[in-house]
Amino acid sequence: MKGTGHTEKELAEIDLVRPLLSDFLSIWNEFLRTGRLDVSYFNDQFTALLKTGVVPDFIRLDEFRQFLQSWGEIAEYPEISGGLYQSLPLEVAEEFLRRLTGAVKRQEADSAVSPESEIGEVLFFLKNPLWLQRVSAAGRHNTWFDLFLGLIQAGNFHVGNFFQTWSKHYQDEVVFKCSRNGQLHHMNWEELQDRILRTGKAMQKFFQESGTKPHVAIISRNRPEMVVVDLAALCFGYVNIMVPDNATPDDMAFMIDDSEASLLFLTDEHQLQVLLPHLPGIEQLKKIVLFDGPSETYDRKVVSYKRFVQSAQLSGKDLEQEFPGDIRITDLATIMYTSGTTGKPKGIMFSHLNIISKRFARALAWPMVGENDVFLCYLPLYHTFGRWLEMMGSLFWGATYVFVQSPSINNLIREMQIHRPTVFISIPQKWQQIYQYIAQQIDLERAPLEQIKNMLDYCTGGALRLGLSAAGYLEPEIFKFFQQNGVDLMSGFGMTEATGGITMTLPGKYKENSLGAVLPGIELGLAADGELIMRGPYVMIGYWKAPGEESFDSEGWFHSGDLMKKDVDDYYYIIDRKKEIYKNLKGQTIAPQRIEKLFRDIEAVKRVFLVGDQREYNTLLIYPNYQYQDVNLRDMSPVELNEFMQSLVVSVNRFLAPYERIVQFRVIDRDFSQELDELTPKKTYRRKVIEKNFRAEINRMYQAKFVRMRFKQFQLL
Template identity: 40%
Template sequence: MAQEFQSRIIELTDSALSDSITADALIRLVNDIENQSPPKEIIHLFLELAHLPSVAKIITAAGLTDAWLKQICNFISKSQYHVGSLLKQRADRYSDKTAFKMISGENVNERTYDQVWFDIIQIGKSIISFEQPEKVPVIGLLTYNQYRGALIDLACLSFGIRVIPIPLNSTSDHLNFILKQAEISHLFIGGKTGIQLWNDVQADHDIQVIALDASETLRGQISDWESFLDREQDFHLQERLDLVPMDWTVSIMYTSGTTANPKGIIFNQVNIVSKRFARALALPEIGSQDTFLAYLPLFHTFGRYFELLGSLYWGATYVFAESPAFNSLLKDFKISQPTVFISIPKRWAQLYETIEEGGSLDAADKSVIKSKINELTGGQLKWGLSAAGYLDPDIFTFFQDHGIKLLSGYGMTEATGGITMTPPNDYIPDSVGKSLPGIDLQLNSDGELCLQGSYVTAGYFDDHDSSVFREGWFHTGDIFEERDGHYFILDRKKDIYKNSRGQTIAPQKIENLFHDFDLVNSVFLVGDGREFNTVLIWPNHENSL
C-alpha cells in the first residue's frame, strides 16, 4: 500500500511542477489517504506535494479551499507533521537554494536551505544539552532580528522545546512578569536594547544567559555563543523529530504596549503549521521564486509567522533588513530586489511620498511612475501587505494601478497572525479583506468579531478565567461590519460608549475624519455619560504656518 501511495504522490508532484495537475486527482488521493490510513511518511510526502503553488491554485480555482484545508489539518495532526518535519522537507527539496540573506552595508551573506537545516540541527544539539531529568528547559529570546536568533527559534520549534520571543519594547516590569510567568530557564540576548533590558532586571532572576553577540556588558550568569555551541549533545535526528508533541504548547508570544501585565498567547504545532497552508491557499501565486525583504520584528506574529516561517514554507528567500529605518530599507530594496514586502502602513505612505517628491503624480505618465517605483524598490516588487493600522485607500490603489498587488489585512496574535486579507484583484476601499481559509468568523449582535479555527490559540498561558474565550469562540473586542464577504473594522468594543441621551457612540468613526489634516497631530473624542460629545485636538506645530 505504501509503495502505491508513494508512486501516486511522486507522479502528482511531477504533474504539479509542470502545471498539469487536476483537482479531481488531488481529491481522490486525499480521500484514499483518509480511508486507508497509510504510514505517516506517506502523509508527509503528500503534505510536501500540497505546499506547491500549483496545488494551491487548482484547489482555489475549484472552490475547494475549506474542505481541502480541513483535511490538511487532520493530516498534520494525525501524522505528527510539525515545524521540524516541514524544514527537513524544504532542505531536501530546495537544498542549494538561498534561504536567508543577511545585509551589512553593501555586503550580503547567504545561507542555503541545506546549510540552514545543518545549523538548526547543530543548535538543537546544544539546546537539548539543557534538558535534565524532571527539568524541562524553557528558552527565551530577547534580541533584534538576526540569523542566530532565528536559528534558536527554529531549532526549538523543530525539536519540541518551548520558546518565548520577548518584545524588545517591554518595560522592566513587563520583562520581569514574562520571565517569571513563563519560567524561562535560559535566555538568549542580542543587541544593546536587549542587554539594557536584561541588566535592569537580572538581579531578580536566576537564569542562564547566552550572548548572541558581544557579552562584555551583560550581567549575570553569562555564556558566549561559542561556549554554547561546544555544549552539543548528539542525538538521532529522526528519533528526536518523532518525540515532538503536536498539541503541547511549544511557544508563547506575549502582547506588548499595554498598561496591564502582558498576556501570553499559547501555540502548538498544529496552530503554527496549519496557518502556513491556510495563508498559501490565500496567496497561491507566491512560491519558491519569491524573495521577502523583512524588517518586522520576529517577536511579533507577522514577522515571525508570515515572513519567517512563511518564507521557509514556500521555499522562498528571507532577507534580514539591516535596519527598520526607512532610508536603510531603501538601500536594502536595491540590494535584495524583493518580490514581497510586508509592512505597517507608515512605510507604504513613505514610499508613496518619496515617489511623489519628483512632482505631481496625477500629471505623470504611467511608465514614468512605474520606473520610479522600480528604482526605489529594486525593480521586482509584486506583492505587498499593509496591516496593523490605517492606510489611505488612494495609496492602495496607486500601487495596485502600477503593478504591485498591495493587500489589506487584519490580524491578531491570538489567530497566529492574519484573520482577514484582501483577495488578490478584489480590493475594496477601507475593507480589511475577506476571511482567510480555515477560520470561521461570526459577528455578534453588537458587531463584535468572534473567531475559531485550527490556528486560533486555545487560550492564554496560566490564565484559565479569561472572558474572551467562550463556547469555543475567541471574542476579539473589535467591532466590524460585513458586506458581500468583505469586513470593515469600525471600532474597539471597549471604546464604544453611550452619552446621556442613550445614543451609542463609536469614537473612532469621528476621530478618523481628522486623519487627513496636516495640522492635527492627534485627536480624541470624549462624551461617556455626558449630554454632548467633545473633540480634544492636539495640534501639529511643525506643520503650522
C-alpha cells in the same frame, strides 16, 4: 494473503492495483537511474493509481511507502510535476487524500508508513503554486484546507516534520540573505538545518543537565541567529517565548519570569546590562546566551552563543539524527506576549497545529506565491506579522528571506533596490512612506503614467508584484496608487490570538476601507452587538496562566473585541473597538487604560485621556484636579501649569516603553461629561466621542514639528 485480515472484495481490489503500483515504481526508479521518462505515460499511471480507490489497503506495504515518498521527489522535477499539476483531476486527488487520511488514522503502531516523513512528502508536492492556483480557480479553498488539516492531524505533522521535509528538498537553495560589515552573506537550507540541529542539541544538553523546564526566551533585534534559535526550539519541542525587545526592562523581566524560562537568548552585552538589574529573583533562569559577546567575564551563567553551541560537543553522527519524535501537534509550542488592557502583558499560547495549519491557509489565500519569491525581514520577529507571515511564510513557500539592516525608509528603499523583493508585507506606515518618497521625486498629478511606474520600479527594485498592508488604516488613494502601477496591494486584518491574519481583500478585488474576506480555515461570525467572533484550528490555545481572561464562549467562539459589519460580498469593515486597545501607525499594540492608570495616584490630575490610535506617537489630554491642596493650580499661569503637568508626564514616561511614551499633551479647560455622551453611566470613556469633541486640541498636538534622534535601542521624536 491469508491471515491479512482483508475481505475477499479487498483482496480482489489489491490484486487489481498491485500491478499498477509496481509498474509505477519501476518507471520512476528507472527515471532516477537513467533520467529517461515518458512523461505522458507516467502521468497517466500516476492518475490511474490514485483512481483505484484502495489506498488504505496499501498503508502497510513497502511499495505504498515508496509511492508516497515519490511525491516529494516528483515535485523536484518541474518538467514532470508541471504536467500532473495541470492534468490531475481535483476530485481524484481529493478522494485520495480522504482515503489516505482515514488509513493513517487507522494504522497500527507497527505500520510501515511513518506519518512524520511520508505525509510530509505528499504535503510538499501539493503546496506547489501551480496546484493551488487550480484549487483557487475552482473555488475549492475551504475543501482543500479541510483536506490539508485532516492529513496534518492524522500524520502528526508538526514544525520539526515540516522543516525536515522542506530542507531535504531545498538543500542547496538560498533561504536567508544578510548584510554584515558591508558583506552580503547567504545561508542555504542545508546550513540552516545544521545550525538548527547544533543549537537544538545544545539546548537538549542544557535542559538535561540543569533539570529545568524546557522553556526558552528570546529577546533580540531581527537577525539570522534569532530565527535559528526560534526554529531549534520549535523543532526540538521546547516552548519558546518571544519577548519584545522594545518593552520596558520591567516588562521583559516579567515575561521571562511569568513564562518560566530557564534559558535566555539576548542580542549583546548592552542588552544584558540594561536587563541585569531586573533579573534577581527569577530563580528558574539558569543560563543567558549572548549572540554577540560577551567580551568580559561574567559568572558561568552568561556565555556566548558560539560557546553555548560548542558545549554540546557534537559528532557527525549526532548531526545525522532527526529531530525528537515525541512532539504532538497539539503541544504548546510557543508563547507570544501582547499588551494587557489594564495590567501586565499577557501570554498567548500557540500549538504546532496553530502554526502549521495557518501556513496552508495562507498558501490557499495566496496561491501565486512560491519558490522564486523574495521577502524582506524588517517587521519585528516578536510580532505575529513578522514571525508567522514573513518568516514562516517565506520558509513554507521556499522563498528567499532577506534581513534588512534598518527599517528606516531610506535604508528600506536602498535594500529594495539591491534585493528586488517580489512580495512586501508591511504596516501602513511604510506604504505611506514609499508613496511620499516617490511624490517628492516627481509630480504625481502631472507626470506621465510610464514615468510614475518607472519611479516606483526604481524605488522598489522593479520586481515587486504583491503587497499586504495590515495592522492599521491605509488611505484608499495609496492602495490604488500601487495597484495602478503593477503592485497588487491588498488590505488585511488579523490578531495575535489568531496567529495573525484572518481576513484579506482578494487579489485584484480591492474595496475601499474594507478588511477583506475571511481566509480559508477559520470561521467568522458577528455577535448580536456586532462584535467579530472566530474559531478554527489556527486560533490560539488560550492565555498563559490567565484562564479568567480567556475570551472563548461556551460554543468555542473567540471574541475579538472589534465591532464590524460585512457587505453582500462578505467583505468585512471595522466600525469601532469594544476593547480598550489600539495600534499606532507602526502597528505596535498599546493599551491606553494601562497608561492612563499610571496617573491615578497623582493627586494633581483629575482626568487623562490617551490618544494615538493609527497615529505616529501618543499624546495626552489632561484635566487638572483644581481641588488639589498642596499646590493652587488655579493661580498658575498657563505656562506654569504646562510646566507642572510636563513634570508629571515625564515621571510617568519613565515607566513606559519608548513606543508607549507620551510625546505631547494638552491641558483641557473642562472635564469630560456624561451629558455630552463622553462618559458612560459607569464613568468609563466613550473614546470616539471624546476624540470627536476634542478634535481641535488633538490635531494641534500632531501639527507640532519634532526632531528625530536615533539611538542604539530606540528613537526619540
